[in-house]
Amino acid sequence: MNAIIVSALLGVVMMFSGILLKNKSSLKYIAIGGLLVLLIANLFQTYGVYTIVVNSHDLLRFQKFGLFFNSIAITATMIYVILSGKDIENVGNYPAEYFALIFFVLCGVSILCGFNSLLMLFLGIEILSIPLYILTGADKRNLKSNEASLKYFLMGAFTAGIMLMGIALIYGATGSFGITSPVFINTPTPGSAPKASFLEIAGVLLLFVAMCFKVSAAPFHFWTPDVYDGAPSVFTSFMATVVKAAGFFAFIRLMEGQSAILGPTWKILLSFVIIATLLIGNITAVFQQSVKRMLAYSSIAQAGFMLFALYSFNDVAKEGILLYASAYSLATIGIFAVLIKLKDYTLDGFNGLAKTEPVLALTATICLLSLSGIPLTAGFFAKYYMLASVVKTGSGLWLVIVAVLFAAVSVYYYFRVIQAMYFREGVSETTEITSGFKTGLIFVAALIVLIGVLPSLLLNYFYF
Amino acid sequence: MIPLLLILIPLLSGLAVFLLKDSPSTKSLALVSSLATLVLSLMAVFTKGALTYDAAWLPGLGSRFSLLQDGMSKMLSLLTAISFPVVFAATYKNVYQRSSAFYGLMLLTQAGLLGVFLASDALLFYFFWELALIPVYFLCSIWGGEKRIAVTFKFFVYTFIGSLLMLVGLLYVYAQTADHSFAMQSFYHANLPGHAQGAVFALFFIAFAIKMPIFPFHTWQPDAYEQSPTAVTMILSGVMVKMGIFAVIRWLLPMVPQAVHGHSMFVVILSVTGMIYASLIAIRQDDIKRLIAYSSIAHIGLMCAAIFVQNQIGLEGVMIQMFNHGINVIGLWIVADVIEQQLGTRKYSELGGLALKAPVLAILFVIMALANVALPLTNAFVGEFLMFNGLFQFNGWVAAIAGISIILAAVYTLNMIQKIFYGNMVEKTLVAVEVSGNVQWVLSILVIVVLVMGVYPQPMIELTKDTVSAIFANR
Numbered sequence: 001m002n003a004i005i006v007s008a009l010l011g012v013v014m015m016f017s018g019i020l021l022k023n024k025s026s027l028k029y030i031a032i033g034g035l036l037v038l039l040i041a042n043l044f045q046t047y048g049v050y051t052i053v054v055n056s057h058d059l060l061r062f063q064k065f066g067l068f069f070n071s072i073a074i075t076a077t078m079i080y081v082i083l084s085g086k087d088i089e090n091v092g093n094y095p096a097e098y099f100a101l102i103f104f105v106l107c108g109v110s111i112l113c114g115f116n117s118l119l120m121l122f123l124g125i126e127i128l129s130i131p132l133y134i135l136t137g138a139d140k141r142n143l144k145s146n147e148a149s150l151k152y153f154l155m156g157a158f159t160a161g162i163m164l165m166g167i168a169l170i171y172g173a174t175g176s177f178g179i180t181s182p183v184f185i186n187t188p189t190p191g192s193a194p195k196a197s198f199l200e201i202a203g204v205l206l207l208f209v210a211m212c213f214k215v216s217a218a219p220f221h222f223w224t225p226d227v228y229d230g231a232p233s234v235f236t237s238f239m240a241t242v243v244k245a246a247g248f249f250a251f252i253r254l255m256e257g258q259s260a261i262l263g264p265t266w267k268i269l270l271s272f273v274i275i276a277t278l279l280i281g282n283i284t285a286v287f288q289q290s291v292k293r294m295l296a297y298s299s300i301a302q303a304g305f306m307l308f309a310l311y312s313f314n315d316v317a318k319e320g321i322l323l324y325a326s327a328y329s330l331a332t333i334g335i336f337a338v339l340i341k342l343k344d345y346t347l348d349g350f351n352g353l354a355k356t357e358p359v360l361a362l363t364a365t366i367c368l369l370s371l372s373g374i375p376l377t378a379g380f381f382a383k384y385y386m387l388a389s390v391v392k393t394g395s396g397l398w399l400v401i402v403a404v405l406f407a408a409v410s411v412y413y414y415f416r417v418i419q420a421m422y423f424r425e426g427v428s429e430t431t432e433i434t435s436g437f438k439t440g441l442i443f444v445a446a447l448i449v450l451i452g453v454l455p456s457l458l459l460n461y462f463y464f
Numbered sequence: 465m466i467p468l469l470l471i472l473i474p475l476l477s478g479l480a481v482f483l484l485k486d487s488p489s490t491k492s493l494a495l496v497s498s499l500a501t502l503v504l505s506l507m508a509v510f511t512k513g514a515l516t517y518d519a520a521w522l523p524g525l526g527s528r529f530s531l532l533q534d535g536m537s538k539m540l541s542l543l544t545a546i547s548f549p550v551v552f553a554a555t556y557k558n559v560y561q562r563s564s565a566f567y568g569l570m571l572l573t574q575a576g577l578l579g580v581f582l583a584s585d586a587l588l589f590y591f592f593w594e595l596a597l598i599p600v601y602f603l604c605s606i607w608g609g610e611k612r613i614a615v616t617f618k619f620f621v622y623t624f625i626g627s628l629l630m631l632v633g634l635l636y637v638y639a640q641t642a643d644h645s646f647a648m649q650s651f652y653h654a655n656l657p658g659h660a661q662g663a664v665f666a667l668f669f670i671a672f673a674i675k676m677p678i679f680p681f682h683t684w685q686p687d688a689y690e691q692s693p694t695a696v697t698m699i700l701s702g703v704m705v706k707m708g709i710f711a712v713i714r715w716l717l718p719m720v721p722q723a724v725h726g727h728s729m730f731v732v733i734l735s736v737t738g739m740i741y742a743s744l745i746a747i748r749q750d751d752i753k754r755l756i757a758y759s760s761i762a763h764i765g766l767m768c769a770a771i772f773v774q775n776q777i778g779l780e781g782v783m784i785q786m787f788n789h790g791i792n793v794i795g796l797w798i799v800a801d802v803i804e805q806q807l808g809t810r811k812y813s814e815l816g817g818l819a820l821k822a823p824v825l826a827i828l829f830v831i832m833a834l835a836n837v838a839l840p841l842t843n844a845f846v847g848e849f850l851m852f853n854g855l856f857q858f859n860g861w862v863a864a865i866a867g868i869s870i871i872l873a874a875v876y877t878l879n880m881i882q883k884i885f886y887g888n889m890v891e892k893t894l895v896a897v898e899v900s901g902n903v904q905w906v907l908s909i910l911v912i913v914v915l916v917m918g919v920y921p922q923p924m925i926e927l928t929k930d931t932v933s934a935i936f937a938n939r
Binding site: 078319368374375376384387388391392394397400401404405407408411412415419422423454455456459 | 522
């Protein structure tokens with residue numbers, strides 16, 4: 001509850017600070033301070049220090065898992081603002097509003113971390129999405145940005161319709177919005193196979209489709225490359241990390257109870273989606289010339305791995321999704337922060353970066369190694385937990401082998417960037433790079449390696 | 465404590481060298497660090513009994529930072545520890561751009577290799593397995609030959625696919641262990657059912673076979689050896705290929721004994737095919753580096769076959785040969801590097817009569833080359849004799865076919881010696897001079913090892929006896 005209220009308030013504060021403050025560059029620091037307050041507020045609730053009491057009539061139910069995830073999302077946003085705050089200010093004429101919108105997105109994330117009712121799910125998703133439509137179009141003199149924004153909005157609105165239809169059908173069948181209400185699970189006697197009406201199954205499937213769209217799982221991924229490519233790079237970074245991870249969290253929370261309705265069909269359906277996602281994401285990424293677009297496809301490919309958490313739904317998967325969200329967010333924020341500084345987003349733009357900016361090249365390399373899941377980086381344990389969760393269920397070893405082969409494919413396109421930076425001749429042009437930015441990048445890289453060696457540092461807080 | 469230090473010294477000095485500014489002192493620092501590792505590994509060899517180290521690492525996953533240095537690990541860490549100073553000393557005159565990065569990555573590779581040989585926890589083993597690969601990828605891609613980027617990437621992707629399959633295998637066995645632990649003993653006692661053993665065998669064996677490499681997974685190897693900077697090639701062929709052989713003995717044999725038994729004929733036939741195939745190709749080569757690469761495939765094939773015949777004598781031979789092959793092949797690479805640096809070519813059709821210009825080099829090289837053919841009195845003879853003996857006990861026909869490779873080895877090696885060092889002096893050889901002092905020293909040391917081990921191999925057999933008998937005691 002704390003995070004929802006504080007983030008909404010901070011959003012309003014950011015809006016007004018744009019009017020009251022003449023100095024543009026202080027906005028970034030206000031935002032960082034705000035995020036710190038938000039993080040502390042959320043931690044207060046996590047560890048039961050102080051919680052704002054609001055009777056939500058069981059529409060929201062906060063658990064440690066969700067609150068912890070929220071902390072990760074807020075921390076990732078903080079790192080993102082610290083690294084790329086300056087670039088957010090430079091996107092357009094309304095920097096205060098951009099920061100305000102980011103806080104509203106976090107408000108949506110906070111709702112998704114605690115929803116217990118389909119209505120709250122819908123609200124959370126919408127609060128999360130609407131600011132993103134605006135941020136995507138923030139570079140308003142750029143035609144591509146406009147196009148991306150419109151495309152995103154239309155597709156998003158369409159999905160909202162599908163989601164509402166699903167919610168309506170489920171309500172019609174069960175008379176409840178609650179995702180954990182006993183009516184909903186519909187098990188006649190504990191332990192027996194759940195029985196569900198046609199309406200309910202149709203409703204759950206529609207919800208599934210809508211969530212697949214939000215996390216850009218194939219075959220509902222078509223918007224992703226265009227939107228990620230068209231949006232200003234700073235906001236792509238945010239969309240691809242915090243927002244996507246939050247979508248996954250909601251997906252897991254929603255389907256944990258509901259997937260039982262589909263019975264064994266659930267795993268077949270999900271296997272199809274996982275393989276399609278891995279296939280399309282990885283294979284298409286191989287052929288991209290623009291690194292930004294490659295990262296868009298890579299985010300689809302990474303979503304394929306995160307979907308494993310929905311396949312297994314066990315403790316390992318829960319720990320795994322926390323780790324995956326952190327590892328993937330850190331690495332993607334890092335690599336985007338470097339990308340934004342380059343003048344040319346194609347692979348050739350990276351040529352010779354190791355000579356001109358060795359620190360940027362080294363940190364980008366660590367981020368890319370993490371994305372490809374090489375040991376000693378956080379990305380390895382992220383993938384490890386996902387695979388381990390499936391192996392633990394005792395079935396689906398074939399799915400793990402398929403995933404692993406696609407992980408090998410992913411090495412191809414991530415390493416092409418490394419090859420460009422280190423082994424190819426060229427003079428990579430960058431905008432001005434401050435030493436503070438470099439320090440931030442080194443911090444991110446160190447964090448990736450630290451989690452890669454001792455993932456328990458992160459996970460221990462979960463068990464506190 | 466010694467096992468931990470063996471990993472920490474190269475790791476920390478590697479990181480330190482990596483961060484230093486380029487200067488001639490990085491070279492000396494790397495050499496000093498590698499000598500310190502050598503002293504430590506010698507201390508380990510002369511300590512009786514297995515050395516262990518154990519610390520908590522990932523309690524949630526059931527993985528510990530545990531190291532075990534038994535006979536086989538002592539032998540292989542000694543080989544690793546000898547190789548690096550030898551390589552540094554032999555290539556001391558080579559000038560590298562960004563030398564601090566070069567030597568830093570080399571030392572990190574050493575840390576990874578030693579970790580692989582010492583780890584007694586499956587997840588830790590996997591970590592070091594990858595840690596040894598990443599620096600090599602950068603070493604070859606930055607300082608390699610013309611086609612380095614594509615060739616190294618092929619090498620990387622091959623081994624990475626193998627590693628990932630191994631990871632799936634690890635996860636599967638881990639899920640089957642009684643106490644959900646990655647500890648070596650838990651893996652040994654996982655008691656997998658028959659059909660599962662087959663799958664696990666396949667997942668692990670592909671990874672190890674790519675690393676060795678075994679026919680038909682060998683195609684990355686000749687290109688990678690040819691394109692890598694010579695210092696790295698020495699490590700690749702001298703030490704890194706032993707990772708695959710070591711892993712088979714350490715992990716595969718005790719973990720899935722039934723599957724190993726069931727697939728033994730299949731693997732032996734693959735290995736012997738590879739031996740003959742590689743030897744035939746070696747005869748047709750005109751490039752010293754490629755010849756050594758193919759002859760290396762043949763030797764590794766014999767070692768792999770001798771493991772899978774599953775008798776004690778064969779395994780003893782493998783133990784000795786792992787060490788000796790490392791020494792011999794590094795010696796050959798040093799000479800190849802000297803010739804290339806001096807004369808600018810590796811093709812022996814363009815060379816001839818070098819013995820007149822560089823008699824010392826010729827003598828030392830001929831001894832190394834004869835060891836490569838496994839002539840009696842050289843170190844390789846003992847190992848090959850034991851391995852062929854094991855192979856013969858397994859199946860006479862297979863041993864006979866594999867025996868052809870000895871003749872073929874003599875053909876290509878003697879042909880190379882003759883063309884490079886004897887015959888008419890050609891224009892290119894006229895400018896040749898005798899090799900420098902440090903290379904003579906390094907080669908002499910290697911030659912002494914070759915001869916001593918050839919005459920008196922008993923200490924090496926004694927050293928690795930505990931590993932061999934432990935494997936056969938478990939059956």
